[in-house]
Amino acid sequence: MIQISKHIQLKHIQNSDFESLFKLMKEIYSYTYSHFWKDKGDWYINSQYSKENLLKDLSEKKSDYYFIIYKTEIVGNFRIIWDEKLKGCTKENQVKLHRVYLNPKTHRKGIGKKLISWLEKKALEKGYQIIWLDVMDAQPQAYKFYKKLGYKYFSHELLTYNLLYNKVRKMSQFYKLLNN
């Protein structure tokens, strides 16, 4: 267990956590992103959070995958991929923030900010120079969150999933340099 602040902890996700992770993400993802999808996001959740995919995610040696615990309750997930390169970026020592999802009932309490600030400190200590992530442009909450924390636009792509509505296909890559 990693203590981030008085009320926030990170707990490593294990292979056996498949069902609780799936249930958690079905609730969180659906609430935030179901309107992006023609099937309300069922296909995406079922594939991203399938048992098979969780085992694959957990088997990646260079990643850390956590449940976020607020007070005593699991309220989200947080995944980091160390040494993951952002296409077109020549900086050495890059970290990707792959996932940060919080239950809506815990939004706007400063939890996301504390997690990112913990990651930035950790990454800096380990000698990383840059953190980057993907963010959907049509998700203003996340977009504004990263902007507020000093992340900047680097590039974007249009996702090609058939079930995604055209107007929400744009996904941007944001980054932050850690040594200034």
Ligand SMILES: CC(C)(COP(=O)(O)OP(=O)(O)OC[C@H]1O[C@@H](n2cnc3c(N)ncnc32)[C@H](O)[C@@H]1OP(=O)(O)O)[C@@H](O)C(=O)NCCC(=O)NCCS
């Ligand atoms: C995006 C997310 C991680 C932010 O976490 P959070 O704990 O709610 O954010 P914080 O309370 O730490 O907010 C920090 C700052 O970000 C900005 N911000 C956060 N949510 C915002 C919103 N809904 N609208 C505008 N600004 C927002 C604010 O400036 C805020 O500071 P303030 O509250 O002092 O004004 C969280 O909302 C979430 O999990 N959303 C759903 C999943 C998701 O989209 N994840 C990102 C995938 S890339």
